[in-house]
Amino acid sequence: MEDKEEISSENYANWFALYHLCQNIGSRKAIHISSVEFGKILNLSQQTASRRINQLEDIGWIQRKITGKDQIIRITKKGADVMLAMYKDLKQILEEILIVGEVTEGMGEGGYYVRIKEYYDQFREKLGFKPYFGTLNIQLSDLNKELLEENLKNRIPFIIQGFEKEEEGYIKRKYGSVECYDCIVSRLDDQTKKINGAILKIKRTHHKKNIVEILAEPYLRDILKLKDGVRVRIELIKKS
Amino acid sequence: MEDKEEISSENYANWFALYHLCQNIGSRKAIHISSVEFGKILNLSQQTASRRINQLEDIGWIQRKITGKDQIIRITKKGADVMLAMYKDLKQILEEILIVGEVTEGMGEGGYYVRIKEYYDQFREKLGFKPYFGTLNIQLSDLNKELLEENLKNRIPFIIQGFEKEEEGYIKRKYGSVECYDCIVSRLDDQTKKINGAILKIKRTHHKKNIVEILAEPYLRDILKLKDGVRVRIELIKKS
DNA sequence: ATTACTAATATCCGAGTAG
DNA sequence: TCTACTCGGATATTAGTAA
Numbered sequence A, B: 001m002e003d004k005e006e007i008s009s010e011n012y013a014n015w016f017a018l019y020h021l022c023q024n025i026g027s028r029k030a031i032h033i034s035s036v037e038f039g040k041i042l043n044l045s046q047q048t049a050s051r052r053i054n055q056l057e058d059i060g061w062i063q064r065k066i067t068g069k070d071q072i073i074r075i076t077k078k079g080a081d082v083m084l085a086m087y088k089d090l091k092q093i094l095e096e097i098l099i100v101g102e103v104t105e106g107m108g109e110g111g112y113y114v115r116i117k118e119y120y121d122q123f124r125e126k127l128g129f130k131p132y133f134g135t136l137n138i139q140l141s142d143l144n145k146e147l148l149e150e151n152l153k154n155r156i157p158f159i160i161q162g163f164e165k166e167e168e169g170y171i172k173r174k175y176g177s178v179e180c181y182d183c184i185v186s187r188l189d190d191q192t193k194k195i196n197g198a199i200l201k202i203k204r205t206h207h208k209k210n211i212v213e214i215l216a217e218p219y220l221r222d223i224l225k226l227k228d229g230v231r232v233r234i235e236l237i238k239k240s
Numbered sequence C: 001a002t003t004a005c006t007a008a009t010a011t012c013c014g015a016g017t018a019g
Numbered sequence D: 001t002c003t004a005c006t007c008g009g010a011t012a013t014t015a016g017t018a019a
Helices: A002-008 A012-025 A035-042 A046-059 A077-098 A109-114 A117-127 A142-153 B002-008 B012-025 B035-042 B046-059 B077-098 B109-114 B117-127 B142-153
Strands: A062-067 A070-075 A100-104 A136-139 A158-160 A163-166 A172-175 A178-187 A190-202 A211-216 A231-236 B062-067 B070-075 B100-104 B136-139 B158-160 B163-166 B172-175 B178-187 B190-202 B211-216 B231-236
Touching (some): A012 A035, A012 A046, A012 A070, A012 A077, A012 B077, A046 A062, A070 A077, A077 A142, A077 B077, A109 A190, A109 A211, A117 A158, A117 A178, A136 A231, A142 B077, A178 A211, A190 A231, B012 B046, B012 B070, B012 B077, B035 B046, B046 B062, B077 B142, B109 B117, B117 B158, B117 B178, B136 B231, B190 B231
Antiparallel strands (some): A062 A070, A100 A136, A136 A211, A158 A178, A163 A172, A178 A190, A178 A231, A190 A211, B062 B070, B100 B136, B100 B231, B136 B211, B158 B178, B178 B190, B178 B231
16 A cells, blocks of 8 residues: 555656666666666656666665765665565456456357367366367457467466368368367356366467357356356466 | 657656556456546546546557546557556566575575485475485575565475474474475576576575575586575476 | 646756766 | 756646636
């Protein structure tokens, strides 16, 4: 609460100054930096940069040692806390935004996949349950989609292998592989029921519509009483 | 690059305005908010808040619909990108800072633990190798320690169980449990050799000194040619 | 109620320059 | 060289209102 007050009051400039300092300190403990150099980083004059440094010191976000023409700056615990607080906050904001979407009527590809025996057997084995013969389609906003993609990057999917099969007429058809991420689905307005499922990520998918497909054992529309437009939460699970 | 220019130039205020908007939008798609309310959030007058909203719209970070006395605001993809960029950047900064410390002479507790048979057998089994009979002690800055703690929170340790043992004189002594986190250690100035190890987190530890103890199979001081003061990188591994 | 313009004012920035 | 002061000009904010 207090930290936030400190940041949000009106010293945006100081916050950004600290942020840029951290960027330039990198993995070192401290940094030698002149006010001219710091000014260049911040797109400010030497004078203002100098003032910034003084202010940061006054606030207690940095500590400074001036020896002759040299100044060594290091971030204090208080300063680190400020950065950490912002990081945590952003993380929370982004993750909170991330995990909400709207149920939508789907001619989802996923539903098609799950009905094919070669896929179904793999789903069954790798999910640990017999999935329902169709997927729940969730419409995401651009923001949500963006964030989901970013988040999935950090996770290890389990892969449903592709395969080839001879169709009637002796044409060989290729079936692509599918990436799956464990998740938990629930109604946003009623968090009592949480259902395990998986996000399906099909390789060659329509990029335009931000639709995510969920596979689960029960028929989600029934068990969660979902209709089109109902908002659901998709929680990503730590380990797959 | 361009994004950063956009943020860092001088519109700190706009960035923070967007940030606070996101905070208040939460999991919703959009938000009804008057300029008075928004002003309160930002600690600004209604007039300035109104101007901010206009600016955010001009920049293209938000989209707005005014219908009579109502205005509905939603974040655009461009706006979301700005937030994401900052998040990623902070994450990188913090993680980069996080993983560097200095080798220090240690009378580390960990070294004591690893020499006790009951512990050693567990280490051997759970690490998958026979650890060296001592730990490498890494001195962290306050900032690093803070960040490490924060980061470890999100990880699942493997636990070396505590036990009781009768000492000479029939006194029963209690040995506490130890948490371990897989990691990779390397010299900061020479990343060619990367050694697998584990961070030891002993329950009842001295809080004052920011020292982390690393357990590994080889004698790290030899294999990495470490002396006191040499900076090493500790990479945390995704899965334990 | 609202949003947002204009004019007054508070704040910030950088040139000049001292220490 | 450095940092950091003063002060005039630039910029941002707010009060008073209009729409």
